[in-house]
Amino acid sequence: MLNAPLSAMMLGVSIALLACNQEPSTVANTAKPNGEDAKQFVAKAQQDLQKLKLPESQAAWVYQTHINQDTAALSAYISEKHSSLSSKLAKQSANFNKVEVDSDTRRKLDLMRNSLVLPAPADPEKSARLSQITSDLEGMYGSGKYCRTENDCMGLTDMSNIMSTSRDEALLLEMWQGWRNVSPPMKALYEEEVALANKGAKELGFADISELWRGSYDMPADDFAIELDRLWGQVKPFYDALHCHVRAELGNQYGTDKVPQDQPIPAHLLGNMWAQSWGNIYDIVKPKQALEVIDVTQALATHNYDEIKMVKQAESFFSSLGFDPLPDTFWERSQFIKPVDREVVCHASAWDLDDKDDLRIKMCIQKTGEEFAVIHHELGHNYYQRAYKDQPLLYRESANDGFHEAIGDTVALSITPKYLKEIGLVDNIPDASNDIGMLLKLALDKIAFVPFGLMVDQWRWKVFSGEVKPADYNKVWWQLREKYQGVMAPVDRAPDAFDPGAKYHVPANTPYTRYFIAHILQFQFHKTLCDISGNTDPIHRCSIYGSKKAGEALNNMLEMGKSKTWQEALTTLTGKGEMDASAILDYFAPLKKWLDEQNQGRTCGF
Numbered sequence: 144m145l146n147a148p149l150s151a152m153m154l155g156v157s158i159a160l161l162a163c164n165q166e167p168s169t170v171a172n173t174a175k176p177n178g179e180d181a182k183q184f185v186a187k188a189q190q191d192l193q194k195l196k197l198p199e200s201q202a203a204w205v206y207q208t209h210i211n212q213d214t215a216a217l218s219a220y221i222s223e224k225h226s227s228l229s230s231k232l233a234k235q236s237a238n239f240n241k242v243e244v245d246s247d248t249r250r251k252l253d254l255m256r257n258s259l260v261l262p263a264p265a266d267p268e269k270s271a272r273l274s275q276i277t278s279d280l281e282g283m284y285g286s287g288k289y290c291r292t293e294n295d296c297m298g299l300t301d302m303s304n305i306m307s308t309s310r311d312e313a314l315l316l317e318m319w320q321g322w323r324n325v326s327p328p329m330k331a332l333y334e335e336e337v338a339l340a341n342k343g344a345k346e347l348g349f350a351d352i353s354e355l356w357r358g359s360y361d362m363p364a365d366d367f368a369i370e371l372d373r374l375w376g377q378v379k380p381f382y383d384a385l386h387c388h389v390r391a392e393l394g395n396q397y398g399t400d401k402v403p404q405d406q407p408i409p410a411h412l413l414g415n416m417w418a419q420s421w422g423n424i425y426d427i428v429k430p431k432q433a434l435e436v437i438d439v440t441q442a443l444a445t446h447n448y449d450e451i452k453m454v455k456q457a458e459s460f461f462s463s464l465g466f467d468p469l470p471d472t473f474w475e476r477s478q479f480i481k482p483v484d485r486e487v488v489c490h491a492s493a494w495d496l497d498d499k500d501d502l503r504i505k506m507c508i509q510k511t512g513e514e515f516a517v518i519h520h521e522l523g524h525n526y527y528q529r530a531y532k533d534q535p536l537l538y539r540e541s542a543n544d545g546f547h548e549a550i551g552d553t554v555a556l557s558i559t560p561k562y563l564k565e566i567g568l569v570d571n572i573p574d575a576s577n578d579i580g581m582l583l584k585l586a587l588d589k590i591a592f593v594p595f596g597l598m599v600d601q602w603r604w605k606v607f608s609g610e611v612k613p614a615d616y617n618k619v620w621w622q623l624r625e626k627y628q629g630v631m632a633p634v635d636r637a638p639d640a641f642d643p644g645a646k647y648h649v650p651a652n653t654p655y656t657r658y659f660i661a662h663i664l665q666f667q668f669h670k671t672l673c674d675i676s677g678n679t680d681p682i683h684r685c686s687i688y689g690s691k692k693a694g695e696a697l698n699n700m701l702e703m704g705k706s707k708t709w710q711e712a713l714t715t716l717t718g719k720g721e722m723d724a725s726a727i728l729d730y731f732a733p734l735k736k737w738l739d740e741q742n743q744g745r746t747c748g749f
């Protein structure tokens with residue numbers, strides 16, 4: 144649940160509103176509905192959805208922060224109410240397909256039909272089953288453990304820490320394999336979940352959930368998929384250069400028997416449980432010359448930053464842009480630290496429970512530079528939620544889901560040496576001769592992520608459409624990992640392996656293309672905001688910290704919510720309505736030159 148309102152909206156709500164198959168009176172009483180009926184239908188639908196939103200979010204919050212049998216059942220119960228109401232309203236919205244309505248009502252009717260994630264089938268039993276599976280899968284992931292012996296079990300947080308810091312190949316492999324033991328039991332449930340949600344999607348007139356997911360971007364579903372390919376095509380040459388350098392250096396570190404130079408990189412050596420971002424292996428791949436690159440983890444420790452201080456610091460960045468401070472309840476109700484006495488979903492998320500000001504984050508914060516960036520990411524969600532809270536319910540969302548994911552990351556791009564000095568976390572700003580190191584470290588996170596951001600849903604779309612059958616789930620997952628990322632499983636996978644289930648967003652049903660888009664957009668946003676702030680430094684040294692002008696421009700887009708197409712929202716901020724990877728490429732341009740030099744004489748490709 145990357146941000147709660149999204150899943151709350153999409154996955155379910157309501158109790159005592161409409162009896163199940165009751166048509167809204169406006170439709171039932173009018174033989175031929177007109178534009179006024181459509182408006183009334185939309186208004187009533189928003190009211191009804193609104194009533195369920197808060198209880199659903201509360202149940203989901205309690206479940207994810209106290210995982211047990213009862214909280215799972217309660218969360219599934221209320222989520223089913225929301226889900227079946229959302230699906231029913233989506234079906235009813237079709238009654239107005241041929242009715243002439245104003246553009247605002249048309250957009251809301253379209254959103255009602257297009258923004259479901261897992262539409263509930265009309266059959267109440269099937270709908271209840273879908274909600275139960277959804278909730279169970281989230282719990283299985285959240286409470287997942289790897290036990291070395293009966294009494295020595297580890298959760299994902301500890302295992303991830305080892306993946307980031309250990310250079311012991313055997314230990315990395317053990318963690319990598321160990322975590323993947325959580326997911327084989329998910330496979331049958333996942334299969335059932337897909338079948339049920341596909342039924343719901345068909346009832347709404349979609350071929351399957353893939354069409355539904357791809358179709359929520361203000362353009363035809365197939366055109367959107369082509370748009371993604373275009374963006375990936377822009378980034379791929381850079382990725383290939385980075386991959387080539389990283390594979391060569393990993394070969395030096397672990398031996399070319401472990402890292403064959405003509406094959407994909409084994410997935411356990413990249414500093415991350417899913418090999419999705421590689422910043423943690425900077426020390427292995429860094430330039431040979433001594434460079435001064437700030438280690439934020441170290442700086443946080445030196446200055447005794449605890450978890451709360453990290454969040455306060457992130458809040459103060461947003462305040463410097465002109466955003467109001469977070470409410471007291473944020474500090475009282477958020478989960479910052481992993482509780483020791485119960486199971487929780489540690490995967491970071493940001494919540495707006497009441498669309499008023501009950502903002503929260505849920506994290507198990509680690510005191511690292513990586514997590515400092517994640518805190519900014521989560522707060523980006525919260526400030527977006529707050530900015531659009533006065534929109535009508537159906538517009539209380541980001542322009543598209545990638546926008547939601549991009550805001551906090553955009554702000555985090557401004558955590559530059561200059562900024563760190565300004566807030567007293569470091570004493571010196573390394574001069575420009577050190578920039579290659581800084582750029583490489585960031586590219587290991589940002590460029591390396593791009594193909595992962597793309598492949599997760601390439602897999603899911605095939606699963607949803609039935610192109611990939613359950614027997615091939617894992618095989619195709621690894622085919623796509625190899626094709627897009629050039630990363631391979633370090634050991635043969637067992638026949639019951641279900642490795643996609645070991646990545647949070649699969650059991651949690653959070654669409655993933657949003658992160659791909661966000662990685663492109665955040666550099667477009669950063670460039671524009673830097674220009675607005677009057678920056679004259681190279682773009683990778685720009686920090687918008689303290690720029691009220693940049694904050695105002697950003698807020699103007701945020702407060703639009705989903706009231707306009709994402710193309711219009713993008714134009715509002717950047718003056719251009721197209722996603723364009725040239726901003727990320729320009730940002731890292733000096734590094735590309737350096738990588739190409741390093742790769743001279745190496746065999747690249749996978």
Ligand code: X8Z
Nearest residue numbers: 144145146491492517520658
């Ligand atoms: O899930 C997240 C956020 C919450 S929306 C922490 N991210 C993706 C991931 O962890 O896989 C951020 C980057 C990609």
Ligand code: ZN
Nearest residue numbers: 145520524548
């Ligand atoms: Zn997020």
